[in-house]
Amino acid sequence: MKHSIILLVLFIGIKLNAQTNEFLVKFKPIVKQQELKLNESFNLFYILKDSTQITKLKFYISAIQLYNDKELVYTEKNSYHLIDASDTNSYFINLKAFPNKAFNNIKFNLGIDSATNAKGALGGALDPTKGMYWAWHSGYINFKLEGISNLCNTRNNGFEFHLGGFSYPNNSLQTIKLDVSNNKAIIINVDVAKFLAEVGLGKTNMIMTPSKTAVELSKQAAGIFSIN
Amino acid sequence: MKKLFVISALIIIVLSFKTIDDLFVVPKNFPKPVYDFSNNPLSADKIALGKALFYDPILSKDNTISCSSCHLSYTAFTHTDHNVSHGIDNRIGVRNAPALMNLAWNKHFMWDGAVHQLDMQALAPISNHDEMDETIENVVSKLQQSNKYKQLFYKAFNDSNATGEHTLKSIAQFMVTLISANSKYDKVIRKETGYSFTENELKGYNLFKQNCASCHTEPLFTNNEFENNGLTTDKFLNDIGRAKISQNPNDSFKFKVPSLRNVELSYPYMHDGRFPNLQMVLFHYTEDIHQNPTLSKQLKKKIVLGEADKNNLIAFLKTLTDEEFLQNPKFQPERY
Numbered sequence: 001m002k003h004s005i006i007l008l009v010l011f012i013g014i015k016l017n018a019q020t021n022e023f024l025v026k027f028k029p030i031v032k033q034q035e036l037k038l039n040e041s042f043n044l045f046y047i048l049k050d051s052t053q054i055t056k057l058k059f060y061i062s063a064i065q066l067y068n069d070k071e072l073v074y075t076e077k078n079s080y081h082l083i084d085a086s087d088t089n090s091y092f093i094n095l096k097a098f099p100n101k102a103f104n105n106i107k108f109n110l111g112i113d114s115a116t117n118a119k120g121a122l123g124g125a126l127d128p129t130k131g132m133y134w135a136w137h138s139g140y141i142n143f144k145l146e147g148i149s150n151l152c153n154t155r156n157n158g159f160e161f162h163l164g165g166f167s168y169p170n171n172s173l174q175t176i177k178l179d180v181s182n183n184k185a186i187i188i189n190v191d192v193a194k195f196l197a198e199v200g201l202g203k204t205n206m207i208m209t210p211s212k213t214a215v216e217l218s219k220q221a222a223g224i225f226s227i228n
Numbered sequence: 229m230k231k232l233f234v235i236s237a238l239i240i241i242v243l244s245f246k247t248i249d250d251l252f253v254v255p256k257n258f259p260k261p262v263y264d265f266s267n268n269p270l271s272a273d274k275i276a277l278g279k280a281l282f283y284d285p286i287l288s289k290d291n292t293i294s295c296s297s298c299h300l301s302y303t304a305f306t307h308t309d310h311n312v313s314h315g316i317d318n319r320i321g322v323r324n325a326p327a328l329m330n331l332a333w334n335k336h337f338m339w340d341g342a343v344h345q346l347d348m349q350a351l352a353p354i355s356n357h358d359e360m361d362e363t364i365e366n367v368v369s370k371l372q373q374s375n376k377y378k379q380l381f382y383k384a385f386n387d388s389n390a391t392g393e394h395t396l397k398s399i400a401q402f403m404v405t406l407i408s409a410n411s412k413y414d415k416v417i418r419k420e421t422g423y424s425f426t427e428n429e430l431k432g433y434n435l436f437k438q439n440c441a442s443c444h445t446e447p448l449f450t451n452n453e454f455e456n457n458g459l460t461t462d463k464f465l466n467d468i469g470r471a472k473i474s475q476n477p478n479d480s481f482k483f484k485v486p487s488l489r490n491v492e493l494s495y496p497y498m499h500d501g502r503f504p505n506l507q508m509v510l511f512h513y514t515e516d517i518h519q520n521p522t523l524s525k526q527l528k529k530k531i532v533l534g535e536a537d538k539n540n541l542i543a544f545l546k547t548l549t550d551e552e553f554l555q556n557p558k559f560q561p562e563r564y
Contacts, residue, residue, distance in 0.1 A: 123394075135356070
């Protein structure tokens with residue numbers, strides 16, 4: 001009797017294991033095709049011979065879903081992740097209880113949606129001690145990029161992009177959809193240099209509050225995500 | 229059938245008490261609260277932790293200023309006698325500290341609604357340079373090192389390690405317990421025996437309903453909206469109010485309508501504390517409304533009040549003073 005129960009448990013265990021797995025998604029910040037290194041200078045525009053470096057990159061990824069064409073295959077539960085370039089472990093997201101089904105595109109949000117913003121204090125990746133919450137115009141910062149570049153005519157040549165805002169008309173949440181072909185793991189490049197090159201650092205280099213500009217820049221930030 | 233009867237009887241009993249939570253009873257003459265208790269269910273230990281934090285200068289950078297430095301219980305949690313609030317190193321802020329009460333019914337926080345949810349409110353004073361000038365990261369690490377707080381967090385959350393989430397949730401729990409609903413006005417409205425308005429108060433109440441209640445709406449004495457009540461702009465502070473947050477020019481110089489409960493004690497008045505007494509407030513509403521494009525329409529027509537009217541109106545406003553609230557020992561600091 002005892003043995004058969006153990007066998008049954010084992011059997012169910014194997015069965016479950018066969019049906020669901022973990023699946024890895026990696027977000028990989030890059031600069032000029034190389035993995036981003038914080039506090040290291042690079043050249044944004046070859047002809048300008050500028051010196052640019054990134055000192056901080058943090059952003060929220062939420063509501064991860066996988067689709068096969070239009071059919072929803074997988075929705076991650078409690079899907080909130082803070083990707084932080086100062087901790088490369090945070091680049092890896094293990095999707096739990098992943099089904100054995102085909103899929104060909106991934107969908108996720110860059111940022112935190114307004115329903116979550118309305119919930120009050122939250123923990124884990126959303127804990128306000130993570131440095132991604134605005135105290136004086138309350139709401140999550142979706143995307144934070146800071147650095148130094150001699151293209152910026154600012155104090156210490158600094159630039160700071162804090163993009164966020166969850167209410168009309170300055171809702172900056174972005175939904176990103178990417179086609180994926182391989183079924184083993186997904187690597188998503190986040191081309192930070194592309195963002196800086198498109199922004200025009202000479203003019204736009206300090207964004208700290210929800211605004212029209214923040215919405216525009218959030219759209220540009222969404223455009224730097226691509227499949228390896 | 230019998231079962232159904234028992235269940236519906238139970239539901240009726242529960243509804244008639246309007247108990248949101250055992251620790252939060254909605255006063256009979258109040259609407260349903262706005263605060264979502266399901267995300268932060270109350271417990272006596274969490275409220276106690278929130279109260280300890282509220283009274284503890286550990287929340288400020290140099291450990292000198294607590295929430296209660298600016299929000300004193302005996303004056304409905306305002307900073308009486310200071311027109312704009314004072315913080316660490318004697319730095320002076322730009323706005324007047326409002327009374328803290330009935331916060332579970334607020335839709336917006338701060339004079340311009342900069343904060344949209346009560347839990348997150350405490351982050352603002354903690355990180356404001358002119359107030360406590362501290363970071364939540366640092367506050368949490370100070371709390372994690374304190375034996376007193378290890379115990380209090382353990383009791384409240386079954387986890388002795390403080391987090392930002394638990395710190396903010398417990399402060400919010402103490403905040404929502406600050407209910408003021410036992411003024412003379414409330415007792416008269418609830419028809420409690422032995423309470424009635426004097427003739428002057430009743431006249432004042434009628435004047436109030438005619439001239440003030442569209443914004444200072446009963447029973448909370450605020451409509452929870454942003455309005456421009458015709459103040460001239462202080463050239464030095466140049467505070468544009470709600471427009472700073474909404475970035476909508478139509479919101480320029482609009483401020484959150486404050487509740488008038490305990491108004492007798494919450495002087496000085498207005499977002500910048502410009503009026504030291506209620507006489508001057510009434511002078512403003514009757515003689516000194518500043519016409520500008522966003523002025524609320526109710527105030528475009530002159531309000532006419534004679535001297536006797538003004539005295540009656542003030543007599544009515546004083547019926548909003550809630551001694552039980554001001555003296556409530558539950559709101560006083562615990563001695564650990």
